[in-house]
Amino acid sequence: MTKSAMLMVTVMSGMGIIPLSAKDAGPTVTVYLDYDARVPATSVFRATRQASRTFAKTGVNVKFQNTRNRQSDAQPGVDLNLFIGMDAPAGIASAALALAHPYRQDGRIEVFFSRIQGYKPVECRDVVLAYVITHEITHALQGINRHAPTGVMKENWSREDLKKIQADKLEFDPSDAGLIHDGIERRMNTLQISKADKMVR
Numbered sequence: 001m002t003k004s005a006m007l008m009v010t011v012m013s014g015m016g017i018i019p020l021s022a023k024d025a026g027p028t029v030t031v032y033l034d035y036d037a038r039v040p041a042t043s044v045f046r047a048t049r050q051a052s053r054t055f056a057k058t059g060v061n062v063k064f065q066n067t068r069n070r071q072s073d074a075q076p077g078v079d080l081n082l083f084i085g086m087d088a089p090a091g092i093a094s095a096a097l098a099l100a101h102p103y104r105q106d107g108r109i110e111v112f113f114s115r116i117q118g119y120k121p122v123e124c125r126d127v128v129l130a131y132v133i134t135h136e137i138t139h140a141l142q143g144i145n146r147h148a149p150t151g152v153m154k155e156n157w158s159r160e161d162l163k164k165i166q167a168d169k170l171e172f173d174p175s176d177a178g179l180i181h182d183g184i185e186r187r188m189n190t191l192q193i194s195k196a197d198k199m200v201r
């Protein structure tokens with residue numbers, strides 16, 4: 001609705017400018033989401049909404065969309081793929097809650113819900129899931145193998161960090177926002193190159 005409305009405004013005013021609202025919103029990341037039937041839909045809904053709010057603080061618009069509703073004529077931007085499964089595959093360290101592949105173009109992220117399920121009360125479980133998702137999406141966006149000294153991107157969260165997570169107050173380290181934006185730019189450029197490549201063939 002908003003897209004067609006904006007287009008109409010542009011045509012009617014006779015100016016071929018990019019609507020300010022779209023330009024100011026920052027880069028958009030679409031996370032295509034699928035999850036195991038045993039994972040409560042309410043947890044997924046709460047956690048993804050929370051993750052979007054955390055990313056908004058870094059000026060990045062992260063939208064979640066069900067994989068089944070995937071559109072082929074996707075808008076320009078970065079696409080990632082998130083699967084919330086129950087159990088980790090064999091060979092994954094027992095302390096790992098999730099997995100991202102920072103160097104893979106499809107931005108595949110897997111979360112192991114059975115390892116998050118134990119957090120109580122339930123509200124805490126959902127917010128832990130939110131921060132796990134945020135952490136892994138950040139790996140995929142930054143596209144490098146690194147952890148930060150503080151905050152969301154720490155390799156291991158301390159008891160203090162978990163308290164902040166439960167209060168929904170864990171922040172990104174100051175070094176993270178710039179790396180997220182750099183990574184998105186790199187991904188967008190690679191995307192354009194691969195599209196141009198396809199046109200030549």
Ligand SMILES: [Zn+2]
Pocket residue numbers: 135139147154155
């Ligand atoms: Zn990590």
